[in-house]
Structures are given as C-alpha cells and as structure tokens.
Amino acid sequence: MNFEVIVTCAVTGAGDTLGKHPGVPVTPEQIAQAAIDAAKAGATAAHLHVRDPATGKGSRDPELFRRAVDIVRSSGTDVVINLTAGMGGDWMISEADPCRPGPGTDMIGPEERLRHVEMLRPEICSLDCGSMNFGDGNYVYMSTPPYLRRMAALVKEWGVKPELEVFDLGHIRLAKQLIAEGLIEDPPMFQICLGIPWGADQSVDNMKAMKDQLPANASWASFGISRMQMPMAAAAVAMGGNVRVGLEDNLYLDRGVLASNAQLVERVVGIIERMGARVLTPAEARKKLGLKKQG
Numbered sequence: 001m002n003f004e005v006i007v008t009c010a011v012t013g014a015g016d017t018l019g020k021h022p023g024v025p026v027t028p029e030q031i032a033q034a035a036i037d038a039a040k041a042g043a044t045a046a047h048l049h050v051r052d053p054a055t056g057k058g059s060r061d062p063e064l065f066r067r068a069v070d071i072v073r074s075s076g077t078d079v080v081i082n083l084t085a086g087m088g089g090d091w092m093i094s095e096a097d098p099c100r101p102g103p104g105t106d107m108i109g110p111e112e113r114l115r116h117v118e119m120l121r122p123e124i125c126s127l128d129c130g131s132m133n134f135g136d137g138n139y140v141y142m143s144t145p146p147y148l149r150r151m152a153a154l155v156k157e158w159g160v161k162p163e164l165e166v167f168d169l170g171h172i173r174l175a176k177q178l179i180a181e182g183l184i185e186d187p188p189m190f191q192i193c194l195g196i197p198w199g200a201d202q203s204v205d206n207m208k209a210m211k212d213q214l215p216a217n218a219s220w221a222s223f224g225i226s227r228m229q230m231p232m233a234a235a236a237v238a239m240g241g242n243v244r245v246g247l248e249d250n251l252y253l254d255r256g257v258l259a260s261n262a263q264l265v266e267r268v269v270g271i272i273e274r275m276g277a278r279v280l281t282p283a284e285a286r287k288k289l290g291l292k293k294q295g
Contacts, residue, residue, distance in 0.1 A: 001237065001238055001239075001240060001275075001276075001277070002236075002237050002239075002240045002241055002242065002277060003276065003277045003278065004277065004278060004280050004284070004288075005237055005242055005243060005272050005277050005278070005279050005280065006044045006045060006219075006221065006242040006243075006279075006280050006285045006288075006289075007042060007043050007044050007045070007242070007243055007244075007245070007265060007268060007269065007272070007279050008043065008044065008045040008046070008047050008080075008082060008221065008242070008243070008244040008245075008246075009034075009035070009038035009039075009043040009045070009046050009047065009244070009245060009246040009261050009264070009265050010047040010049075010223075010244055010245070010246035010247070010248035010249060011025055011031060011034040011035055011038060011046060011047070011048060011246050011247060011248065011261045012024055012025045012026070012031055012034065012048070012049050012050075012051060012246075012247060012248055013049050013058070013246075013247070013248030013249070014049045014051070014057070014058025014059075014084075014087065015058070015248070016057075017247070017251060018056045020251055021247065021251040021258050023247075023258060023260060024056075024247055024251075025051075025247075025261075026051045026053055026056050027051075027053045028050060028053075028064050028065075028067035028068040028071065029067070029068075029071060031048060031049075031050060031051070031068045032067075032068045032069075032071035032072045032075070033071075034046075034247075034260075034261045034262075035048060035068075035072050035079060035081075035261075036071075036072060036075050036077045036079070037260070037261060037262040038079070038246070038261045038262055038265045039077045039078065039079035039282075040077060040262070041261075041262040041263075041265040041266045041269070042265050042266065042269040042279050043079065043265045044079070044080055044279060044280050044281065044282055044285045045079060045080035045081070045082050045123075045124065045282070045285065046072070046079050046080070046081060046082065047082040047083075047084065047126070047244065047246070047248070048065070048068060048069070048081065048082065048083050048084065049084045049087075049248070050064035050065050050068055051064075052064075058087060059087075060087035060088055060106075060113070060115075060116070062115050062116040062119055062120075065083065065116040065119075065120060066116070066119065066120060069081060069083070069120050069122070078281075078282045078283070079282055080123050080124060080282045080285055080286065080291065081120075081122040081123055081124070082122060082123070082124035082125065082126070082163060083116060083117055083120065083122045083124070083125045083126070084125070084126050085113055085114055085117055085125045085126050085127060085128075085151065085155075086113075086126055086128045086141075086165070087106070087113065088106055088107065088108035088112060088113040089106075089107065089108075089113070089128070089131075089141050089142045089143050090104065090105060090106045090107065090139065090141060090142075091105055091107055091139070091140045091141075091142050092104040092105045092137075092138060092139055093138035093139075093140065094138075095138065102138065104139075107142065109147070110147050110150040110151045110154065111150075111154070113147075113151065114151055114154055114155065117154075117155060117158065117160055118154070118158060121158055121159065121160060121294035122160060122294075123160070123161060123286065123291040123292065123293060123294070124160065124161045124162075124163050124189070124289075124291065125155055125160050125161075125162060125163065126162070126163045126165050126191070127148065127151060127152060127155070127162040127163065127164055127165065128141065128143045128165045128167075128171075129143070129148060129164050129165060129166050129171040129172070129174050129175040129178075130143055130148075130166075130167070130168075130170055130171040130174050131143050131144065132167055132168070132171075132198065132199055133197075133198045134196070134197065134198075135197050135198075136197070145174060145177075148174065148178060149178065149181070149183060152178050152183035152184055153183055156183060156184070156185060159292045159294060160292075160294075161185075161189055161289060161290070161291050161292075162184060162189070163189050163190075163191050164178075164184070164188060164189060164190045164191065165190075165191045165193055166190060166191070166192055166193065166210065167193045167196060167199030167200060168199050168200045168210075169200075169209070169210060169213060172190070172210060172213045172214065173213075175188070175190065176213075176215060179215060185290070186217060186290075187217045187218060187219050187289065187290065188214075188215055188217070188218045188219070189218070189219045189220070189289060190214055190218050190219070190220040190221070191220070191221050191222070191223070191244065192207060192210045192211065192220060192221070192222035192223075192236075192241070193222075193223065194206060194207060194222060194223065194224050194225075194228075194232060195224045195225040195226070195228060195232075196225065202224035202225065202228045202232055204235045207222050207232065207235055207236065207239065207241075208239060210222075211239055211240075211241065219242070219288070219289055220240075220241045220242065221236060221241050221242035221243055221244055222235070222236040222241050222242075222243070222244070223236075223243065223244035223245070223249055224249070225249045225250055226249075226250050226251075226252070227250070227252070227255075229245055229249055229250040229264070230245075230267060230268060230271060233245060233268050233271060233272075234271055234275065237271075237272055237275055237277055238275070243268055243272070245261075245264040245265060245267070245268045246261050246264055246265075247259065247260075247261055247264070250264065253267065
C-alpha cells in the first residue's frame, strides 16, 4: 500500500478524441488552464502534450509547448511539469511500398524529439522504452535502443527526470538495461501503461507482473484507459504505486457523463483518501523523486 501518492493528470494527449469530447483542451492556453485546474483540484503533476490549434491534432512544435509551459509557470499555481517526449516516432507502413513511409509518418531523431525539453527544462519528461504496434492499422511507434540511449543521456545532462513509460515486460527489460549502463539516475521512475492496443492489457494481474520486474528502488505509477481508469488507479495505490488520470486516457466521469480533467483528479483524490492515503504536494514529490525545479 502506498500511503503518500503522487497524482499525475495527463490533460490532453495526442489522440483523435476531439470528436468524442468537445472539452478536450487544444490551444496552449486551454492546455495550460487544464493543468492549472487539475493542480487546484489536487494533482501533484501535469503531463502535457500540445495540439495544433488549427486542426486539433497532436503536435511537437516547441513554440506551442513554450506557450503552455510559460502560462503554467507564471500562474502562481505550483505543479510538477511533465512534458511528453513521445512525438516523432510514428511510422505508417505504405501498402503500396512497405519500404517507404506512408501518409501520416512523422519520424525524427532523438535530438529533435527532445527539442522542447532542452528549451524548457521541465522537471520530468516521458521516455517511451520500446517500439510497439498501435491500434489495428499499419502504424508502428518506433523507439529503438540507440535512440533511447541518446535521449536518456541528453535528459540526464539537462537535469530532467525521465519517466520510463513501459507498455509490456520487454520495455521494462530495456529500461533496466539503461539503468545498468548508468544512463538513468536513481531513483528510477516508471509509468506502467495498461490497456493501449497492443501493449499489456489492463488488469491487476498484469500490473503486478510488471511491477514485480521493476528495480527495488524504483518509484512507479500506473494507469488504465477508459472505464478502467479509476479501478487501475485504486489497484496501483494498493500495490504501492502512484496514479495517473486525465482526458488523455479517459473521457468520462461516469457512464455517459463527459469529464473535465479537474473532475477526474477530484474523483481519484477521493478514492485515495478513502483508502487511508494522502496525495503528495508538488514540493513533497520533488523531494521524494529528486526532481530539479528549473525554468
């Protein structure tokens, strides 16, 4: 059981969710406000993607990240800033010629994937620890060992804590190799991602199997998607972990009731407190994880 829980709110993501929920934040101003509202509702950290304001699609434009982060930092609301570094690994296989990228491919190198992280120096950035199939199409997310080694070395140099996102046991094995090579500082920080097609399914058994493979000194969190968001949050706390909620992973507060990020944070804070635990403040989380507040 974890009695001192870090709650992260993933406020928007990059998925095609706008047609399902008109309240998904799109502009840097909306994304920043969602992070601020989540912090006021009790979130310790805010995990931020950005979107193209014109199309609503996920973006990796450093200027959009800068605008969102500047608003959060100047708001007077304390929250740990966690930026995605998962954009730029999308490879769409062309049916006409499998050796060439198909429409929608966005494949860039390690330095460019981290351009906004280098510029803004958040306390945390995500590091997706392996390649995998996404969905039922010809879409592969590519994150190779040499790319991960380079990205880990860069964020270590910049004083940014990598959140090691793992979608199956092989990703944990690769992350542990990076730790063994001295590319990840102690204590390592893992995010066990469950329910994403085609990673590990969301179940208590899978969460425990993956948790049991983590280094003994690791800090870890886990999340489930859609209607399993809250059950997986409760399971993570019961097994000693931290939690993540937010509109990136789930659009609903109850069946048929669309949620806001703040409402999802309030719901999970209530669950945590009813389990006899409490949510850490951003200052307490920085001390626990060895984070460096920059910017």
